[in-house]
Amino acid sequence: MRVVVSVGGSVLVPTPEENRVEPYAAVIEGLAASGHEVAAVVGGGGVAREYIGAARDLGANEIELDQLGIAVTRLNARLLLAALDEPVAASTVAENYEGADEALHRGDIAVMGGVVPAQTTDAVAAALAEYVNADLLVYATSVPGVFTADPNEDPDAERHDELTAEQLVETVATMEMTAGASAPVDLLATKVIQRAGLETIVLDGSDPERVRRAVEAGEFDGTRVVGER
Ligand SMILES: Nc1ncnc2c1ncn2[C@@H]1O[C@H](COP(=O)(O)OP(=O)(O)OP(=O)(O)O)[C@@H](O)[C@H]1O
Ligand SMILES: O=c1ccn([C@@H]2O[C@H](COP(=O)(O)O)[C@@H](O)[C@H]2O)c(=O)[nH]1
16 A cells, blocks of 8 residues: 555654654555555654744744744754665655655655645645555644544534545544644644545544554544545
């Protein structure tokens, strides 16, 4: 199976000292060893938000803030790359979709961070999945799926176990899109998922084993977005 795994920065690198980079690298290498073609897209997490917050206070505009965010996503991606064995992974973080596609064609694990302003790595993962014709797109994020409302704000929020792409678009349409904003999947990503008919899973990525089980066995506790073209 060809799979794109989007790993939230808050999941992979909650802080540079306390990170989940090694266990994630082990799961990704394990998937590759059992015959899957894997691309990982890494988010910026709390570190990106700290930089974005500091620069916002200094008067930077949203595009400049996005550029800072992209830089941090690429740093986090380099951290993941550092933990992956060189013979099985690309030697650099791909800065565009062609570079990631080339890595997959070489038989390497591809690793990306952000690409351009005004989106998040959620959209990068969806666009990459469309570009490389992935069979599955997995969002390993800080919440166990897409809810009716923000589960960190609303105790009555209920998880959607299954959504169509159209329903996913509607669910996230009103969410904020400023630099560093939080959403389980950003709006642009949902539109790409919809147009490409990508089979997509959103799950709690705090334990990377959940990603392995979702890919290997199709077992997960989260939200499935039904891929229909
Ligand atoms: N309807 C909703 N369903 C689920 N989560 C929601 C919803 N609305 C808002 N959220 C928020 O979306 C966030 C999703 O995770 P968040 O963007 O913080 O991190 P991530 O996906 O791990 O990536 P990164 O940290 O790299 O940005 C959560 O903080 C959650 O509070
Ligand atoms: O392609 C991209 C990716 C990211 N950004 C900016 O970086 C932050 C952090 O990324 P997350 O994926 O949310 O962790 C994001 O909020 C954007 O401001 C970007 O502009 N373009």
